[in-house]
Amino acid sequence: MWNGVSCSKRHPGRVVSLFLQSQGLVGLLSPNIGNLSFLRVIDLQNNTFSCLIPQEIGRLRRLQVIEFSNNSFGGGIPTNLSQCTSLYYLNLIDNKLTGGIVPEIASLVRLQHLGLSVNMLSGTIPPFLGNLTDLLRRSLGTCQFQGEIPESLTRLSRLWFLVMSDDGLTGSIPLGLFNPPSVEHFGFDFNRLNGNIPVDICSTLPKLRRLYLNYNNFSGALPASLSNSSLIESIEVGAVLTDLVGLTSLLADTNNLKGLIPSSIGKLHNLQYITIHENRLTNEKPFSLGNLTLLNALSLALNNLSGSIPQSLANCTNLSELNLSYNNFSGLIPPEIIKLSSISIGLDLSHNVLTGTIPSEVGALRNLGYMDLSHNRLSGTIPPSLGSCVMLSLLHLERNSFQGEIPDSLRALRGLEYLDLSQNNLSGVIPRFLVEISG
Template sequence: MANNETDRVALVAFKAAIVQDLFGALTSWNHSLHYCHWKGILCSRRHPDRVIQLTLRSQGLVGLLSPHIGNLSFFNSIDLQNNSFHGPIPQELGRLFRLQTIEFNNNSFRGTIPPFIGNLSSLFQISLSHCNLHGEIPEEIARLRGLSLVQLSENNLSGKVPFGLYNISTILFLSLTVNQLEGNIPHDIGSTLPNLKFLNCMNNLFTGTIPTSLSNASKLQEILISINYFSGTMPKDLGKLPGLTAIGVYQNRLQDDLTFISPLTNCTSLQIIDAGDNLFRGSLPDSIANLSTYLSWMNLHINQTHGSIPSGIGNLLNLTQLSMVANNLAGPVPSSIGRLHNLQSLLLAQNKFTELPSSLGNLTSLITLDLGENNIYGNIPPSLGNCHSLLELHLYKNNFNGSIPPEIMSLSSISTFLTLDHNALTGSLPSEVECLKNLGYMDVSYNRLSGPIPNMLSNCFSLEWLHMQANSFEGEIPQSLSMLRGLRLLDLSRNNNCRD
């Protein structure tokens, strides 16, 4: 195999700029082996001594990217993702007119995205996410008419996105999330980017309205624009996107009713609706029952919705998270919710719900149940004792009465929070409390509980916070509580019959 001195010298210079090689990736880079056989190097078949690819992903490399890399004139791909390269991206890279892919995600480069990027006429993939870059996206990027993937997420980029970037019709994937970019998304983006599949500009400073033309990008699968300053209403024709799998508009300033949900029933692959923390109003439409059976995540929390939850919610059999916290929903929690056997998180706090179905006990995959701050009355359903995966149970600030079901206290899975405070619970604390060996926080304050404080509490070895104030507990405080070495707070105030 012949040697090309230019390529060999360039690779030697690349290695010389590396100050740390944690996994020994460059051990094979020595004179006893032809450079085309060095780890991470691929040479051309047509020109056997010319390097065409450098792939050293996740190799623990620390150092500068040598400017000699610009002498590898046959280069078409460079992949240095997940390393610790620092310093600027060398401008010599702009000489590599054959370069098709740049993958530098997760490094520590400093400086800006260099304008020479516009010289790389063959480039179709640029990945510079999490690279510590700042400044504006250069206008020159619009020259790259064959771009299909643009990843610029998690940097400190600012200013407006070059208008020309939205006119590169070949773009399939555009990710700008977690920057400080501003301005509007063009109203005709769905027409100028007809092949777009993924749009992600979460966590920026974008304003204006959500373009209705998005429905023209018929291949669109994900629309993720959460944590911005979009206002106006939701497009009503997103149902024209049959392949749509995720829509995220969380934490914006959208003012609308929930009629945008009904057209989404045509999106048969939909998995995520994340529309929390907006100004949505109105009631949940019955059409929610006809949403995709693939739907796994629905978030509508912190809005102004009212009415009840339609019983058709029970049709969404693959739902794993349902959050409607901080709305004005009322009435009973529908018993059909017990059909959602895959549900792991049910968050309905800060509403006006009145009744709790015993069918909640069917949710054996449930990890978090939060029903705090409602108007729920009656007994706590003993069937909740069937939820053997439960880590958190919040029933605080309701109108529950009767005794605490022993089945609840038998849930040894509960390890983070058990909050039953501010209700009207009566009776004694069940002896089954000893099963909560991994529980860190328990609050049963502001109830009407009575009887002695059970010795068995000493078996709750992980307790750090124990609130039992404002009840009618009586008798001596068990000395065994001193065994709870991790206890930070024990509040037994306003229990007039307790004594030490």
């Protein structure tokens, strides 16, 4: 008996399963696989099989499970799979398959799991997939599909995992796809979809845990119904939020979302990551965010936010990255934030209308990797305490109104790779240590 090979007890010598995952196997899959007529399960995931999946696999009428993910199989999906009428699990994710979804797949009426993501499959999503009404999990993302989502897919009422991310899909999501009551994972991000997100999305998807709709062209208001769910763990689209107490990540970047950032977001005390950049959000004081003491990263860049930067963000003592760039924030940089020593990845306040000086408390950012304060109306001298930010690799101070000389303390920034002080009112000579750093 070989490891990973199981034989039938009723029919000795007849192989019924091959569990050969992660064995370092390479080359082609022999057409002789079709001779194992009692085979029910074949698991070859995480190897380096290449070339075509042999058509002979269609001889395996008893086959129930095909697990070929994370290999390098090429060519098309074998049409002879239509003969494997007992198949309920087909996973071809992360290969190099080409062509379209072959119509023979429609014969696999017992299929519950269909995984075709991360391939080079193309064409449109075929309407016949809507006939596979036993499907529980369907993953078609990260391929080269195009066109609209067929209305027939709304017949898949048993789905709990529905992902078609990172394709070239256009049009709107059929409303019926927001109705399967068992859906927990709903992902259509990184497409070119449009329309509105249904206002009752959490009423129609009561078991929803993960929602991914970012990087599309959705418009309209954020659905208030999401506030009725206590199950949601991660959102990448945005929502009116009140009772999502388990939420740890909120990502809604690169959409056309507009309106106010709700003050109720400050009640989500488990939030660690918020990314809502590149939208049309407005609010002078959207910062009940200062209540989120576990927050690790906050990006509100490329919106229409205005007013002063709230001092309450200094309560976010776990914050490692803060990006408020490309907004209309005005007034002074709060010293309480600039001395938040937890900020270690980056601080980006560029492209606003901030005034005043850089607070001397900036020296507390000893572990900061990059700082961008460019394209503001800052003035005064560059504070010598900036030399205490010894981990800086990028420093952007261009397009302000700084005066005076470049402080000698900057010689301590031995890891500095990029420094831009252009278009200010600096005077004096270029310090020799800048030449030494560049060398």
